[in-house]
Amino acid sequence: MPKDKYVNTVERTRSPWLTLAAVAVGSVMTGVDGTALTIAGPDLAVDLGASITDLQWVANAYLLATALALLPAGALADRYGRRAVFLCGVAGFTLTSLAIALSGQVWLVIALRALQGVFSAMLQPAALGLIRAGFPARTLGPAIGVWSAVAALGLAAGPLLGGLLVAAGGWSAIFYVNLPVGLLAIGLTLTFVRESRSGQALRVRTVLNLVRPRQFRVGVALVAVNFGALFGVLFLLTLYLQTHKSLDPVTAGLWLVPVTGVVVLSAPLGGLLTRRHGPLPPASAGLLLLAVGLGAMATLDLHSGAAQVALATVPLGLGGGLALVAATEAILAAAPPAEAGLASAVQQVAGQLGGLAGIAVLGSILAGGRDFTHGMHLAVLVAAAAVILSAPLAVLLRRH
Incomplete structure (x- = not known):
């Protein structure tokens, strides 16, 4: 293979774990931002006079822009350099965070959140592409597990950190905190991460060939189902805790x-299990635990305490971590190394669209219930049924 055909083959001499550390710092920023902003919604509404529709657009503008930009961003990373695109994504995300924090109008926040979604789309597939390029096949599963655990740590810390930041400095503090994290990610990337690219342009045939393997399509479907269940549940839980039970943000x-925190443990476990046994066992176990957790949520009501909520939701985080890592590894293993960025973008698109669908569907079911408790119970049971129906797909995953 010519040297300029696939740069990764000549630049895998530097420790891939340093690459993983650098891209993980950048990736965790997006995880913290998403869940922390959920907690900050009420404070933002009071400060900027935002309506419920405005708050929905603050979230949806970001998700929609990310979903639309992911495939082009992944293709750009493969052709022009994953390190370069990753750095642009981190820098843009950081600067946009500063602009949002300084905004005084809700329409400007929405517009900047959309721009931030574009930079997030540049960051995420490039990060996974760099991991795919840097790690040999035998350690790819554990590496994805560690990366997923760090991302999950951001998700787990987001609600608590968001509550503390809102209490200390209002909703804008959530965006100010991205500045030191972004600068650290840029410094680590410039120091430890080497460039990798395939030099190939995005063509329709390339995309069609990428999604042709059955394992790739199955992995994408399972990622969408998992993100739909997890995003939908977080949406329901936030309303349940702050609106129904009237808890303060902290x-x-x-x-x-x-x-969210249990995913920090289950994600690396999923990577190890995938390495040793292939993606089928962790994907199957993860989907089963997801269904169990969703069913347990149907027992929660206004009088449920913290322990009961934790017992009902821990299986969700445990199952989500196992299944998502297994499905992601299956996607990347089925894709040619030269198209790692594009494959990562497809994985991210599946997650974003799955999350949007989960929030939309479960939110609509919640609104249609007789009361909040009835609507939430019906929503989680529908989600459990969707997870159970998707479980047979895991059988189609094969070991690499």
Whole structure:
């Protein structure tokens, strides 16, 4: 293979774990931002006079822009350099965070959140592409597990950190905190990460060939189902804790730690299991635990305490971590190394669209219930049914 055909083959001499550390710092920023902003919604509404529709657009503008930009961003990373695109994504995300924190109008926050979504789209597939390029096949699963655990740590810390920041400095503090994290990610990347690219342009045939393997399509479907269930549940839990149970932001953040924090443990476990046994066992176990957790959520009501909520939701985080890592590894293993960025973008698109669908569907079911408790119970049971129906797909995953 010519040297300029696939740069990764000549630049895998530097420790891949340093690459993983650098891209993980950048990736964790997006995880913290997403869940922390959920807690900050009420304060933002009071400060800027935002309506419920405005708050929905603050979240959806980011998700939609990310989903639309992911595939082009992944293709740019493969062709022009994953390190370069990753750095642009981190720098843009950081600067946009500063602009949002300084905004005084809700329409400007929405517009900047959309721009931030574009930079997030540049960051995420490039990060996974750098990991795919830097690690040999035998350690790719554990590496993805560690990366997923760090991302999950951001999600887990988001609610609690968001509550503390809002209490200390208002909603804008959530965006100010991205500045030192972004600068650290840029410094680590410039120091430890080497460039990798394939030099190939994005063509329709390339995309069609990429999604042709059955394992790739199955992995994408499972990622969408998992993100739909997890995003939908976090949406329901936030409303349940702050609206239905009237908890303050810090307390609500603490109650959300079990469901998000357990992913920090289950994600690397999923990577190890995938390495040793292939993606089928962790994917199957993860989907089963997801269904169990969703079913357990149907027992929660206004009088449920923190322990009962934790017992019901911990299986969600445990199952989500196992299944997502297995499905992600299956996607990347089925893709040619030269198209790692594009494959990562497809994985991210599946997650974003799955999350949007989960929030939309479960939110609509919640609104259609007789009361909040009835609507939440119906929503989580529908989500459990969707997870159970997707479980047979895991059988189609094969070991690499």
